[in-house]
Amino acid sequence: MIDPVLLRDHPAVIKASQEARGDSPALVDAALEADGIRRAAISEFERLRAEQNAFGKRVAQAAPDEKKALVAEVQQLAARVKEANQTATDAAARFDEIVRGIGNVIIDGVPAGGEDDFVTLREVGEIPTFDFPARDHLEIGEILDAIDMGRGAKVSGARFYYLKGIGARLEIALMNMALDRAMAAGFIPLITPTLVKPEIMQGTGFLGAHSDEVYHLPKEDLYLTGTSEVALAGYHSDEIIDVEKGPLRYAGWSTCYRSEAGSHGKDTRGIIRVHQFNKLEMFCYIRPDAAEAEHARLLSLQEEMLQSLGLSYRVIDTAAGDLGSSAARKFDVEAWVPTQNAYRELTSTSNCTTFQARRLDTRYRTESGKTAPVATLNGTLATTRWIVAILETHQLEDGSVRVPEALRPYLGGLEILEPATRR
Structure with a gap:
């Protein structure tokens, strides 16, 4: 698997490697898009989880009569966290699927071409x-x-x-x-x-x-x-x-x-x-x-x-x-x-x-x-x-x-x- 940091910072290097291999450089663009979706999904999940943790502390400190009123919000927030977690998991799997189709980035000096171009x-x-x-x-x-x-x-x-x-x-x-x-x-x-x-x-x-x-x-x-x-x-x-x-x-x-x-x-x-x-x-x-x-x-x-x-x-x-x-x-x-x-x-x-x-x-x-x-x-x-x-x-x-x-x-x-x- 290629380095995700290299993918984000130097996609042109990976595209050049793909072209030298005779493989599709379009995979690099697809991987970049999937990486962006994956990172956004992870951020949203982490934001909601932090909100859930903070809300949990509020519930713990609430008076007994107030806790009953907060139960519905707790359940709603838990559902949103669960949904965000699944979205992030699916986005990570999609990114992994795409990036696994990209070959290792060749070292400088490796000749381009196929079997007869050594x-x-x-x-x-x-x-x-x-x-x-x-x-x-x-x-x-x-x-x-x-x-x-x-x-x-x-x-x-x-x-x-x-x-x-x-x-x-x-x-x-x-x-x-x-x-x-x-x-x-x-x-x-x-x-x-x-x-x-x-x-x-x-x-x-x-x-x-x-x-x-x-x-x-x-x-x-x-x-x-x-x-x-x-x-x-x-x-x-x-x-x-x-x-x-x-x-x-x-x-x-x-x-x-x-x-x-x-x-x-x-x-x-x-x-x-x-x-x-x-x-x-x-x-x-x-x-x-x-x-x-x-x-x-x-x-x-x-x-x-x-x-x-x-x-x-x-x-x-x-x-x-x-x-x-x-x-x-x-x-x-x-x-x-x-x-x-x-x-x-x-x-x-x-x-x-x-x-x-x-x-x-x-x-x-x-x-x-x-x-x-x-x-x-x-x-x-x-x-x-x-x-x-x-x-x-x-x-x-x-x-x-x-x-x-x-x-x-x-x-x-x-x-x-x-x-x-x-x-």
Whole structure:
């Protein structure tokens, strides 16, 4: 949710952000109007309540015969207070409904436009080349007996899979490597719930334009999370936390679920775009004035991880229209996938400023003693999709795969993933 003070004092800033996102700036005018009605309704309610309190004191001090004459006025005033309270409640709900449709205000420098309007910040590493016909990750996975799409589809349907043998070990190794790095950087490990209440899913901003990508269990009214960011953001909801001494940093390990609505025919081969995967997500609660520096720190941790795995990648500054409602800025890190001859997103990191914290009522106490919303940030440090880039980048002519040196300790020192026919 955007800052109501910013809405009132600088509506042009929010309108510019809406336009950069490709969203309607008219929502800002509607929100301003609703805010005015809400504030007027609250003022009228408070005026009548004060009048009621004063009248109550007068009644208490009145003589017995006078009290009887005042009863009708007491009842009339009580009815007016009740009506004013309902009017204020309705006005607040209307304002909340409108303002929740406005995306987070983008940070200066974020490129305007949609999915294809990103800005490339840097490219790192040499593009891998081969003196043999490169295989894609699924073919390699089948040679290694590491990926079984057929049985995944048989048991669960399209875009489900089994990671088997060395494939399962490879994912666990990757996640453990990421967890070790996160802990070394001061993150507290959490294994998070993957089912959350509607108010938590709504609070993180995932029930907006892309709500059709979220699995919902109507009977229980719970949502399956597409990232542990959701549960991590809800961890301190309705709390006042201490970030004056430093940020609270968590690393959430969870299974994630996405319906991938609207992606039919796109990346249907292999494990690039699937309905279920594992992920290690970094999440930070921090003072708002330190959020941009923390964002750069999260990005550097991601880049160090990719470099350690010997992957070539680029970092892009995502355009405003591709941020999602919660992020004020997002950096995507895309690894080179040889058989696609293209960079593909492996990870991203978002600065959500105070947007999620306002919706989830997560605050800190300032030096003045007052409370204010914290800033929240997130960034993925490892996920199942990384296996795609690892297998394709480090493949050898015979279908085996060279294990990146940094990953070997997590695979018992294994240097080469051998084809199943050799075992």
